[in-house]
Amino acid sequence: MFEKLKKAISTLTTLATQKTLSETEVEKALWDFEIALLESDVAEEVVKALTSKIKQEVIGLKLSRSTPTHEYLKQRLASIIKEEFFKAQPINLLSLIEAKKTQGEPYIILFLGINGTGKTTTIAKFAHYLKQKGYSIILACADTHRAGAIEQLTTHAEKLGLKVITQKYGADPAAVAKDAVIYAKKHKVDVVLVDTAGRMQTSRNLMDEMEKIIRVTKPDLKIFVGDALAGNDAVSQAKEFQKFTDFDAAVLTKVDADVKGGAALSIVYVTSKPILFLGTGQNYDSLKPFDPNEFIKSILNAQ
Ligand SMILES: Nc1nc2c(ncn2[C@@H]2O[C@H](COP(=O)(O)OP(=O)(O)OP(=O)(O)O)[C@@H](O)[C@H]2O)c(=O)[nH]1
Ligand SMILES: [Mg+2]
Incomplete structure (x- = not known):
């Protein structure tokens, strides 16, 4: 890497x-x-x-x-x-989830980013990780746009033994996400993971749609899923998404296939948001907590 x-x-x-x-x-x-x-x-x-x-x-x-x-x-x-x-305050995800759980409320995480960066796969990895930590999870398919998106998330849910809330293609994504939140509150589910459709940072309609999803769902954490292979475009993507969504943290995917590493530095620099995890492959356990000190050590000590 x-x-x-x-x-x-x-x-x-x-x-x-x-x-x-x-x-x-x-x-x-x-x-x-x-x-x-x-x-x-x-x-x-x-x-x-x-x-x-x-x-x-x-x-x-x-x-x-x-x-x-x-x-x-x-x-x-x-x-x-x-x-x-790395001036951003690190986020301790598990303690934030725990705090909401103590209040009897679900912790809602929304995943967003451009097309194909790995949002859906990352959600499956998150679900696997949180399940191992003992939390109950529900998935929400607020991607009602892309053909195959509902089936893709449903397949992950089946493999992971989780409930998934879906509606038909063309349905209002904000309504699907809201349904999942209502379900989670009613059934005391600890964490709601909301998948959204990929959108270009330049698509005004889809960015407006994202604002609606955020207003309706009130997520506790908005995660920008950035692709390490995005190269130079990573900066404009991260900036625009930050402007519209004010996301809290990033997950950087496909670092297993990235020999360069520059997108990671660029995203962190322009957004000042912490990177929570790195996606390091296509398996459920290919999600590594990101530690800035380790990262710096590794890039400085290489020969
Ligand atoms: N090598 C590698 N591939 C990944 C990683 N994360 C996701 N992928 C692959 O990237 C492709 C796209 O992943 P998705 O999870 O469908 O991406 P998405 O952002 O949900 O895509 P859209 O919903 O269409 O916007 C799939 O082939 C994934 O297997 C990763 O960390 N490493
Ligand atoms: Mg997807």
């Missing part, structure tokens, strides 16, 4: 070999770094923000003999990435 991004970072840290980092040397190292980041699909505005911050910090810096320059740069990069990219 993320091999290109890791390589971009080691390019920067190993190029710096002098004890005093001159402007020319920093410029040269940063130039290679910028190109490597762009090749890793990190969005241009994110690359600029990151490199100008590094430049400010390291030009003219004198290091003691005992500190190897690349080690120092690695440490600085780790804290810059942490400050710039």
Whole structure:
């Protein structure tokens, strides 16, 4: 995963070999770094923000003999990435669910994003994860648009032994989601997972529809499902979705197939929202909690 991004970072840290980092040397190292980041699909505005911050910090810096320059740069990069990219408060999903449960209320999670990013698959993975944690779950198929969407979610529900609320194709998605919430309240179900149709960030009608689903369902958590393979478009998708839905967190899917890693950094940077999980495959257990510190460590320590 993320091999290109890791390589971009080691390019920067190993190029710096002098004890005093001159402007020319920093410029040269940063130039290679910028190109490597762009090749890793990190969005241009994110690359600029990151490199100008590094430049400010390291030009003219004198290091003691005992500190190897690349080690120092690695440490600085780790804290810059942490400050710039992961300033969002982490979300403790299980304790939020637990708090609602204590009040006798279901915890409602809405999944949204563009077409084909992995929303439905991620819902099945969430259901599997939460079931293992001992929670009761209901699924709501608020995708009444795409052919096959209802059958797809229903098949997952059957495999996972869960109830799913559906209506006919063409029905009002907000009404389906609301039905599931009413059912969950009545039957004391702990968690409602609402699947929505994929929509382009530029489709005004579908974005209005999403606002209606949100108004009617009042989700406790809105999760943007972003595709790690979206490359440069990830930034515009995440920005527009944030504008319309004000989502709370992101799940990044298909990282198993992503050798670049830039979309992850870009989404986090432009939205300042935490990444909750990474989707790492097509199985139900291919959902890994995302830990920013681990992520930073892994991209900095690669050779
Ligand atoms: N390799 C890999 N494939 C994934 C992952 N998550 C989802 N997929 C695949 O991506 C494809 C689309 O997944 P869906 O869950 O149907 O995506 P969606 O966002 O619900 O799609 P729409 O409802 O059409 O917008 C499927 O073939 C999934 O198996 C992942 O983490 N890794
Ligand atoms: Mg779907």
